[in-house]
Amino acid sequence: MASNFASVPILDYSLVSDPERKPEFIKQLRHALIDVGFLYLSNPPVAREDIDAVIDYAPRLFDLPQEAKEKIRMVNSPHFFGYSRFGAELTKGKTDQREQFDFATPYENQWKPGDPEYLKLWGSPQWPDEDLLPGFKETFLRYLAQVEKLSFNFIELLAEAFQIPVSSLDPFFNEGRHLQHRAKVVKYPVPPDDSSDQGVGPHFDGGFLTFLLQASPHRGLQVQNLRGEWIDAPPIPGSFVINIGKALETATQGLARATSHRVLSPEPGSTPRYSIPFFQNISQNVRIGDSVLQFSPDILKLKESRGEEVAPDSVNYAEYGLLPSGEVALIGRVKSHPDVAQRHYPDLFKQFFPDGLPAQGFAY
Numbered sequence: 001m002a003s004n005f006a007s008v009p010i011l012d013y014s015l016v017s018d019p020e021r022k023p024e025f026i027k028q029l030r031h032a033l034i035d036v037g038f039l040y041l042s043n044p045p046v047a048r049e050d051i052d053a054v055i056d057y058a059p060r061l062f063d064l065p066q067e068a069k070e071k072i073r074m075v076n077s078p079h080f081f082g083y084s085r086f087g088a089e090l091t092k093g094k095t096d097q098r099e100q101f102d103f104a105t106p107y108e109n110q111w112k113p114g115d116p117e118y119l120k121l122w123g124s125p126q127w128p129d130e131d132l133l134p135g136f137k138e139t140f141l142r143y144l145a146q147v148e149k150l151s152f153n154f155i156e157l158l159a160e161a162f163q164i165p166v167s168s169l170d171p172f173f174n175e176g177r178h179l180q181h182r183a184k185v186v187k188y189p190v191p192p193d194d195s196s197d198q199g200v201g202p203h204f205d206g207g208f209l210t211f212l213l214q215a216s217p218h219r220g221l222q223v224q225n226l227r228g229e230w231i232d233a234p235p236i237p238g239s240f241v242i243n244i245g246k247a248l249e250t251a252t253q254g255l256a257r258a259t260s261h262r263v264l265s266p267e268p269g270s271t272p273r274y275s276i277p278f279f280q281n282i283s284q285n286v287r288i289g290d291s292v293l294q295f296s297p298d299i300l301k302l303k304e305s306r307g308e309e310v311a312p313d314s315v316n317y318a319e320y321g322l323l324p325s326g327e328v329a330l331i332g333r334v335k336s337h338p339d340v341a342q343r344h345y346p347d348l349f350k351q352f353f354p355d356g357l358p359a360q361g362f363a364y
């Protein structure tokens with residue numbers, strides 16, 4: 001029987017610490033991973049005051065003087081961290097009407113001559129001047145550390161839901177979990193009346209799990225169901241939206257479903273929408289095709305119960321199984337931010353942009 005969905009399920013993390021009710025959580029998780037690819041997580045193990053604080057900082061970050069933002073613009077950073085001006089990217093040929101800052105969990109770049117170029121991708125983020133936004137860096141890092149911990153807990157819950165040993169995930173985290181995860185703070189302004197309403201066009205995320213904090217009360221996030229219909233995923237205060245990236249979909253033989261999603265701009269007369277996605281990474285040297293997880297036939301059969309799916313509007317990442325995950329990520333970044341690539345990765349830049357610098361990047 002087909003299991004199309006009309007809403008995104010809500011899972012309560014407090015069930016996880018209750019031995020009697022944890023099986024209920026695991027069952028709901030299995031359904032959400034296989035049949036939906038999106039879920040809300042209520043009562044997450046992240047301090048409410050830190051969630052509230054990062055939500056409060058979001059508009060203030062964008063309200064910094066333009067020169068303070070430009071000072072940390074992404075083109076300065078070989079790690080693709082920092083500020084991207086409004087409208088810098090296209091998705092499916094249309095401008096994404098958003099402005100963003102890319103930050104990350106702490107990491108010291110380890111690249112040395114002779115290493116693969118993708119090892120340059122992880123390194124120190126650029127932060128705004130402390131005196132302009134006191135406490136932001138410290139608060140945001142404290143928030144990220146908690147979401148990172150949750151991301152590892154959650155991947156273990158996924159192993160339980162799919163009835164595989166937690167240790168079978170080790171190959172994806174083969175540097176002792178010393179990884180760097182990227183997180184953005186995003187602003188979707190109200191577009192002028194005659195403009196498109198594309199906040200970000202239909203896409204899949206790339207990595208393992210995404211933990212999204214919707215940082216203002218606006219609707220706008222939509223998720224594409226199996227019939228191709230767009231379903232609203234409005235903010236639920238105090239909860240995260242969690243979704244599956246293409247790397248995890250590939251690693252689980254498609255059991256965990258990467259689901260197409262998009263954001264519509266705020267309506268005319270409204271106010272800007274803010275969001276804070278956290279993208280869980282895996283080790284840069286892992287080639288997913290070499291580490292695909294194995295499941296029992298009973299678990300694999302659950303995939304069939306999804307029934308027929310129409311082709312989603314998002315375009316696929318074809319390279320996933322074949323290249324080291326760091327290289328897949330670097331290629332994605334090069335396409336999205338050609339100006340950064342031109343400065344820091346000139347050979348790759350020439351390969352992807354033989355005609356020179358385009359006005360905008362191509363997210364997908």
Ligand SMILES: O=C(O)CCC(=O)C(=O)O
Nearest residue numbers: 186205212221263275277
């Ligand atoms: O802003 C949002 O709610 C979602 C953003 C998103 O899907 C992304 O940046 O990958």
Ligand SMILES: [Fe+2]
Nearest residue numbers: 203204205261
């Ligand atoms: Fe996304």
